[in-house]
Structure formats: C-alpha cells, structure tokens
Amino acid sequence: MSLTRLVIHQLRNISSADLTFNPKINMIVGANGSGKTSILEAIYFLGLGRSFRSHLTNRVISYDHKAFTLYAEINKRNINIPIGLQKSQNGETLLKINGSHANKLAVLTQHLPLQLLTPESYTLVSGAPKNRRAFLDWGVFYHDPLFYHNWTRIKRLLKQRNAALKQCKTYNELQVWDNELCLLSDEISAQRQAYFDLLIPLINITIADFLPEFSITSKFFCGWDKKNKSLQDYLTDNFYRDKQLGYTSAGPQKADVRFKINGLPVADVLSRGQLKLFVYALRLAQGLFLNSFNNKQCVFLIDDFSSELDQVKQQLLAKHILKSDAQVFITVIEKDSIETLFGQERTVFHVEHGKITVE
Structure with missing residues (x-):
C-alpha cells in the first residue's frame, strides 16, 4: 500500500x-x-x-x-x-x-x-499516560477488528457514568453502567495485552540495535491492579472518591505502558536524543508488526x-x-x-x- x-x-x-x-x-x-x-x-x-x-x-x-x-x-x-x-x-x-x-x-x-515521528516524539515516553495508551491502541486497532467497537462503547459508558456520578447518592444507582463497563473493560484489556505480548519481541530487537548500552523493560498496566481485586470492586470501593473527583478513577481509560531502566522510568535516565531514538524504535517496531502480522x-x-x-x-x-x-x-x-x-x-x-x- x-x-x-x-x-x-x-x-x-x-x-x-x-x-x-x-x-x-x-x-x-x-x-x-x-x-x-x-x-x-x-x-x-x-x-x-x-x-x-x-x-x-x-x-x-x-x-x-x-x-x-x-x-x-x-x-x-x-x-x-x-x-x-x-x-x-x-x-x-x-x-x-x-x-x-x-x-x-x-x-x-x-x-x-500512519506513524508520525517529529522532534517532539519523545513526549510519547516522557509525557502523560494517554500518549502511550494512544500508541498501544493504534496497533490494537489494526490487529483486532473488535477493538474499535469495544472502545467506543466504553467511552460512551464512561461519559454516562461520569455524568451520573454528579447526580447519584448511592453506588447502586451506577450499577446499570458498571455491569457492562466491567465486562467490556476485561475484554479490551485482554485485547491490549495480547497485542502487547506479540509486539514486545520486535520492540526489544529494535531497541537493542538503537540503544545497546541499556537494558529496558516494558510492562502493560491495564488501568487497575487486577492481582488485588476486580474492576467491579475498585468501582464499588472508590464510589465516594470518584464522586468527589467527578470522574471514574480506575478502568481501561487509565491504562499505560511503562518502560523502565533499572526500575526507573526511561524518561529519567535517557537524554533527549536517546529518548528520540527510543521512540523511533517503538514506532518502527509497530510498523514492522503491522506489515508482518496484519498484512498491511x-x-x-x-x-x-x-x-x-x-x-x-x-x-x-x-x-x-x-x-x-x-x-x-x-x-x-x-x-x-x-x-x-x-x-x-x-x-x-x-x-x-x-x-x-x-x-
């Protein structure tokens, strides 16, 4: 193409x-x-x-x-x-x-x-989690045809839930949104994790060529600590906190990809030029993955x-x-x-x- x-x-x-x-x-x-x-x-x-x-x-x-x-x-x-x-x-x-x-x-x-690389590309890793979430979702969008449908439904549910937080007095009033939200959140987190697991080997190979002097680890965070409790439990336990904040504080909208060197965020270790190379490696790996796995x-x-x-x-x-x-x-x-x-x-x-x- x-x-x-x-x-x-x-x-x-x-x-x-x-x-x-x-x-x-x-x-x-x-x-x-x-x-x-x-x-x-x-x-x-x-x-x-x-x-x-x-x-x-x-x-x-x-x-x-x-x-x-x-x-x-x-x-x-x-x-x-x-x-x-x-x-x-x-x-x-x-x-x-x-x-x-x-x-x-x-x-x-x-x-x-499209993959865009600019002098400001380093903000992918030094900026807010939404940048890395967008990076990940770009690849999942092409890899899993159900992803876009699930994500648009989640955004609609979150918008409705956040609006309801300002009006409701008890958590039970949110249950109608949370039942579907939790189900879709598990699905979309599994889609993201599956893509990330396939992408990581390509990322590691490219990074090793670009920055051989560093050992960089990568980990996907789904937006809540699944090992401790389910998203449903987070939503229930955080009801009053979320109501005070005015938005939902846990869920796939808080997902992130975390890159570290010796336990420290890469943005705290790498120079600006090295960060640019690191982002180039990420973007190139995604492009190669798209060509190899998705025939695009x-x-x-x-x-x-x-x-x-x-x-x-x-x-x-x-x-x-x-x-x-x-x-x-x-x-x-x-x-x-x-x-x-x-x-x-x-x-x-x-x-x-x-x-x-x-x-």
Whole structure:
C-alpha cells in the first residue's frame, strides 16, 4: 500500500499543489517555514482526519479562505482508492472515499495507517499516560477488528457514568453502567495485552540495535491492579472518591505502558536524543508488526530527520527504515545531510514559500 498522489488546496501557505509520490522514499527539502511540514500535515489529515500541529482548523486553512481541500489516491493491492477531504472555517467536514460520502473520520485510518515521528516524539515516553495508551491502541486497532467497537462503547459508558456520578447518592444507582463497563473493560484489556505480548519481541530487537548500552523493560498496566481485586470492586470501593473527583478513577481509560531502566522510568535516565531514538524504535517496531502480522503497510512521516541525531544514529535509523520496506516521507532542511543514506530509489521535493518543485 502506498500514497501515490496528493492534491492540496489552501492548506497553510500551500495554495495549490499536485504531487506524485515515490512508493518508497520521498524527501521534502526546504528552509524552516517554507511549508515542507505542511505536506506531512496534509497526509496526516488523510490518515486520521486531524492535524498533529493544531486542534484549531482555522489555523490550518490558508489566510482569507473558507476551507482547505485535500484529494489523494492510495494504491492498495493494485487497486486505486480515491479519498477527498474538506474542512471549513465553520467546522464542517466533508469526506468521500472511493466516490462515496463517509460520515466517520475513523474510516480514514483503515485506508492509510500512519506513524508520525517529529522532534517532539519523545513526549510519547516522557509525557502523560494517554500518549502511550494512544500508541498501544493504534496497533490494537489494526490487529483486532473488535477493538474499535469495544472502545467506543466504553467511552460512551464512561461519559454516562461520569455524568451520573454528579447526580447519584448511592453506588447502586451506577450499577446499570458498571455491569457492562466491567465486562467490556476485561475484554479490551485482554485485547491490549495480547497485542502487547506479540509486539514486545520486535520492540526489544529494535531497541537493542538503537540503544545497546541499556537494558529496558516494558510492562502493560491495564488501568487497575487486577492481582488485588476486580474492576467491579475498585468501582464499588472508590464510589465516594470518584464522586468527589467527578470522574471514574480506575478502568481501561487509565491504562499505560511503562518502560523502565533499572526500575526507573526511561524518561529519567535517557537524554533527549536517546529518548528520540527510543521512540523511533517503538514506532518502527509497530510498523514492522503491522506489515508482518496484519498484512498491511504502514506509511512513515518523519519531520526533521537529522534533528538531534549524529551521523551514526542517522545511518542506523535509515537502515531500519529501508528494512521496513515502507513508504516514507522525510523532511530535511538540506538534502545533502542525508542524501547518501537512502540510495537512489527516491523522489526529492523542494519547497520554498509554499511552492513545490520536483527534482
């Protein structure tokens, strides 16, 4: 699977562009502020329906325009799938896939699996648990077809339960939500654990290559201590605490993946450059897993490839990227810095003030 064509209209400083991509390596070269990252942002929109740079649509739309429009063609097992996406200043979203209107942005994810790596990627391990939960759920989404349905039901139940916490006086009033919530929580925790157990060997192999000087352990935490008591017991025992907090304090919405070195969180041991390498290893392992176990091809978006990486680490990263056999989009300020790392099977795009030319 690969993204073969991308048409952009009025996204940030790119007023119009029609790009044909290489199925392997695509280098996007330009100075800071030229618009090169906006190309990655456009691709990200087509994979997830949102930006990785801003949650405000009006900041993404070109100045003095009412909407931005994207059109793409995806080659999937030699079948061409057209995708169109438009987002307006008034919040309206129009989505068409293969000529038909789609109502949910979640369907985009099925067609274009993406892994994004940016200079801020280290926040995956140094930031809040929701970052690592999102990392894990990305993989479970593709691995287990029942996961998305279960997770949407859990989110709905939690929303109802949290609203009820503010009104009810006794725990019995929550029982109608908790019966289903506990059942689904056990299911989704088992789905996450099963995927995590399969992914860990690939993660360990990749980390050993990237950071051989460290012994890193990984553990999945489901969101409550299952060894001590069931989620039902946690919900019952924590009723008054949850009521005071205004939200449910235990459950799959609190799940985490914990990475440690000698018992300490990796963020407390590794430098920022090492953390970036560690996250690259995690993302690459997920991409390889998707290709090996799920017969799908992940697309990698790498912003500012050479940032905080010395030449040796850049060569190592390039080796793993080529090994993944995935389609890759890489932004750099100067192509000379990485030109020799990826061989000849590549296309180079030059971006200047939102104008894009092909080398």
